[in-house]
Amino acid sequence: MPSSLSLTSLAQAILLAFGWNEDHLHQFLESRNNHYATSMNELGGTLYPGIKDGRRYNVSHLLHKPDDSVPFEYDYGDGWYHKVKLESVDYYADDETKAVRLIGGANACPPDDCGGIYRYRHLVELIQKGLQSRELSEFYYWMGCKWYLEFFPKDKAAKAVDLMN
8 A cells, every 4th residue: 555545545445354334433543642533434523632633644654664553443342453564665666556455364354343352252162163052043143144254255355445546
């Protein structure tokens, strides 16, 4: 991705790669008192002190050199925290298009709004045990399909991210 990509666009790329909707608030957490709101729901209202508009800042404001990282929080209720890390810095060729690309991924994303890490871990345990329980059946019904731990739809996720460009 280009370093000029807005933090809001970076958040959108993350959500698209995970297959999550923008149904919940999300933000980058530079420090305890310095947050960058990236949710369009939050950006439509008044921002609290210490919360900056993620549309006005870009990736280069938070990530400067390889191994720099910043926490990204999605769904304040479920509390999904992600470490966004700068792996390397490359330069675009003069004729190269600056674009956001998904370059990898593995395993299924936790289902959106599944209850946070503890509920997710419980569901993973149920699936790994292979026991057909009422709870697991209700989970599949809520999902609208069977859910596979190892399945990552890389092509579909890559296409979704490509549509940002």
